[in-house]
Amino acid sequence: MQRESLVHRCTVALLIVSASICSAQSAPTIAVAPQYDTTHVYVAPENVDAFVKAFLGTFGGTSTKQVVATVTPTPSSTTSQLLQTPVGTVSLFAFKTPVPYPFGAERTGYLVSDFDAAIAAAKSTGADVLVDSFPDPIGRDAVIQWPGGVNTQLYWHFKTPSYQPFQMVPENRVYLSSVRVAEFLQSFLAFSHGKVVSDDPHAAGVEIGRAGETFRRIRVESLFGKLTVLMTDGHLPYPYGRELTGYEVVSLTDTLAKAKSLGVGIIVQPYTSDGRRAAMVEFPGGYIAEVHEIIR
Template sequence: MTLLAGAAAPAPAPVAHPVHKPADASQAQPVSYGPQYAAAHVYLEPGTMPAFVRSWEATFGGSHYDFVDDVNVTPTPSKALSTFITSPVGHLSVFDYHTPKPHPFGEERTGWGVTDVDKAVKAAQRSGAYELVAPFDDPVGRDAVIQFPGGLNTQLWLNFTSPTLPELTTTPENRVYITAGTLRPFLSSYLQFTHGRIVKDEKRADAAEVGEPNQVMHRISITSQFGKTVVFVTDGHLPHPYGEESIGYEVADLDNAIAKAKATGADVLAKPHTANGRTSAVVRFPGGYVAEVHQNVS
């Protein structure tokens, strides 16, 4: 679950999944509350949360909510230190687990806010996705985990409170690596569930974007109420570190962002390079979170 602890003033209990309470929870289709409610889920190496938060905020700006310890937001017992980061390029729910993570938690890349978790799971199943974790209640809401064909896991959530998250300056994108044989069932399920649309379909895009210069690949850009998605259709023979990053973040000045990240303990795993209308790099932040960071170019 995307946990959010009290920010401005102490709260008697953790508040999770900041979201507007739906006006009509009986809607037949799952509806997102906007890309800012599709928060990345970040699972850190033990003891590294302060360093990660400092590096992220120094790189992208933003702020974090108070750390909350010993939270249990899984259907079976677990304990973690957690915080929620709001930043102009994307919001993150961050966990440092003290106990082993119950499977399959830690494998989902995002948490998507929906108007009704149970109906959303049924809609996912109708689209061809799978129910990995059946809906369950937590102290502040309801959650489930689904998987789209090809192995993309996401958590679905509904919070019973109604705080508001700030709008994003730029919208982060899911980065999906998939093989040609799985593309059709993935797209069928993903587009049906998200009510998304393909905004760009490049059959011969520059594969230098994913570390394969002088080669081409099939690249598909999708937009929906849950944010942006870019699909890379490859043979799965990916050079390191591609495939480790699950989210891409857009900035106005890539060199400046990288300099700030490096100054606060981050490592650059893939140096800046230009392909498909963007200059991008892959960065590993303290605690192990790997992200693509890019600047659009004309």
């Protein structure tokens, strides 16, 4: 797959090391904890009940009461609810009106402890602000974009929430090109005060649907949770690149059996790589996720 020159590889490595070392100086710590960070899922109104039943039935957990609200700075209407499971949280939206741009393209929502400081930090570390600060019924929001085109919603609540820690922390899965990966990492590490926990330039291609080949996989951890960067040339078979989150479970076999009984499609059959047994699933409404167990 990608064959970077030695000079380019060294430059990328130096940028990552520099970002890791300098993150404490480049931005304040504004993350709270992984259990306050959610995957944003948009489904059609008619798919809400089936999605909630399948998602909670597969992973366990509960849902907050469904409300109808305006969660964008321009007029709109959506049902909204929070699905909280031991392995990850979903902010579920079912818009009754057309979805205003650029909402629907953000992958995750990150709770921050100081909203204004978070926006300033995002700008200072190289992120763009696609949607500037706006109020919602319970706090403030903005949408930022990291280098490489990865959209994230930042939010802050008037009343600080209190959620139980995850049993297993999910991973945000980000696909990037070799052109932007260094810039993304430099920005995200500085913003999140995160660290690179592994960087494999020859990860097994079966993880992106290209068995027999290799690609570069970088795993990052921070107070915002886990993030996996998959650097590819974009030649991805379906559904790779469509999934937003990877969920760790105790038993992949048991989880897939529950999921299948609830109408969830198994769209990539289980495979083993990098100490994991993993599969891809599609929930009612079209939400695609990676699910994996750690081989211990």
